[in-house]
Amino acid sequence: MVRRVRGSTTGRPIMVLLDLLGRRWTLRIVWELRDEPRRFRELQDLIGASPTIVNTRLAELRAAKLVELDETAGYRLTALGNELLRLFLPLHVWSEKWAKATA
Amino acid sequence: MVRRVRGSTTGRPIMVLLDLLGRRWTLRIVWELRDEPRRFRELQDLIGASPTIVNTRLAELRAAKLVELDETAGYRLTALGNELLRLFLPLHVWSEKWAKATA
DNA sequence: TGGGTTTGCTACATATTCCGTAGCAACGAG
DNA sequence: CTCGTTGCTACGGAATATGTAGCAAACCCA
Numbered sequence: 001m002v003r004r005v006r007g008s009t010t011g012r013p014i015m016v017l018l019d020l021l022g023r024r025w026t027l028r029i030v031w032e033l034r035d036e037p038r039r040f041r042e043l044q045d046l047i048g049a050s051p052t053i054v055n056t057r058l059a060e061l062r063a064a065k066l067v068e069l070d071e072t073a074g075y076r077l078t079a080l081g082n083e084l085l086r087l088f089l090p091l092h093v094w095s096e097k098w099a100k101a102t103a
Numbered sequence: 104m105v106r107r108v109r110g111s112t113t114g115r116p117i118m119v120l121l122d123l124l125g126r127r128w129t130l131r132i133v134w135e136l137r138d139e140p141r142r143f144r145e146l147q148d149l150i151g152a153s154p155t156i157v158n159t160r161l162a163e164l165r166a167a168k169l170v171e172l173d174e175t176a177g178y179r180l181t182a183l184g185n186e187l188l189r190l191f192l193p194l195h196v197w198s199e200k201w202a203k204a205t206a
Numbered sequence: 207t208g209g210g211t212t213t214g215c216t217a218c219a220t221a222t223t224c225c226g227t228a229g230c231a232a233c234g235a236g
Numbered sequence: 237c238t239c240g241t242t243g244c245t246a247c248g249g250a251a252t253a254t255g256t257a258g259c260a261a262a263c264c265c266a
Contacts, residue, residue, distance in 0.1 A: 013202035014134070014195050022130040024224075027121045040243050050225050055244060065205050069243085080204055087197060090190050092117050099116035101183055102168050127253075143214050153254050158215060172214085 020064055025049050025057050027088075030077070033067065034085055037076035123167055128152050128160050130191075133180070136170065137188050140179035 021027055025047060032038060032046050044054050058075060061067035066081035077085060124130055128150060135141060135149050147157050161178060164170035169184035180188060 013198035015131075017194060017198040017201065018130045018134055022125065022127055024125055024127075027125040028118075031117075031121060039241090041241085051244070053224060064201075080201060083197065084201070087190075087193050091120060094186065094190060095116035095120040098120065098167075098183060098187070142212085144212085154215070156253060
């Protein structure tokens with residue numbers, strides 16, 4: 001199995017990040033962890049994806065140190081993950097405006 | 104062809120947006136249009152994806168009114184697209200920090 | 207007029223990824 | 237010893253992405 005950074009040969013951090021976030025369910029998982037920790041199945045039900053892909057994305061997010069597994073509480077954002085989430089929070093408000101504009 | 108919102112039955116704007124952005128190459132395309140308009144092939148070369156998927160994503164972005172095609176200049180962000188991009192710009196700086204933390 | 211180039215985009219076969227279902231082993235509670 | 241919950245995996249079929257080739261229209265320059 002060839003482990004290369006998809007879509008970028010340079011390995012520039014922004015490209016690696018965009019590649020990571022630009023995968024099915026990744027953004028959504030980070031989003032669902034914004035308030036409280038979630039268990040594996042709980043997360044699965046929330047987003048409605050198969051356990052296979054949930055597990056894959058969680059593994060990637062953990063490798064990227066954005067998510068961690070607390071045995072007693074469940075999956076949660078790391079300090080880094082929280083920083084990233086904060087950058088995305090304005091999206092929530094903006095998406096409402098966007099929805100009206102595209103309607 | 105069934106046209107449903109993938110991964111969300113509610114249709115909440117934030118979910119629709121996360122779904123749109125959480126597709127291969129979508130974020131990357133928006134990113135590559137941040138400074139100047141790009142032609143179809145130029146975009147294709149920049150990100151290194153097949154024309155099929157570039158065209159598909161461009162169609163989705165155009166339907167979402169985030170990208171438009173100016174016949175003389177090429178593909179570029181709409182006003183909405185620019186707003187969205189501005190929300191993402193801090194990612195560039197943050198990604199550098201993140202890269203160091205995960206190294 | 208007649209190339210040659212660039213434009214956006216599509217066809218098609220292959221390769222990869224994703225999905226839905228089922229189920230595993232480990233652990234704790236009763 | 238059973239029951240529920242935990243994270244996670246196997247497997248076959250469906251959907252998506254890739255890579256190559258090429259189309260028609262518009263343009264440039266002679």
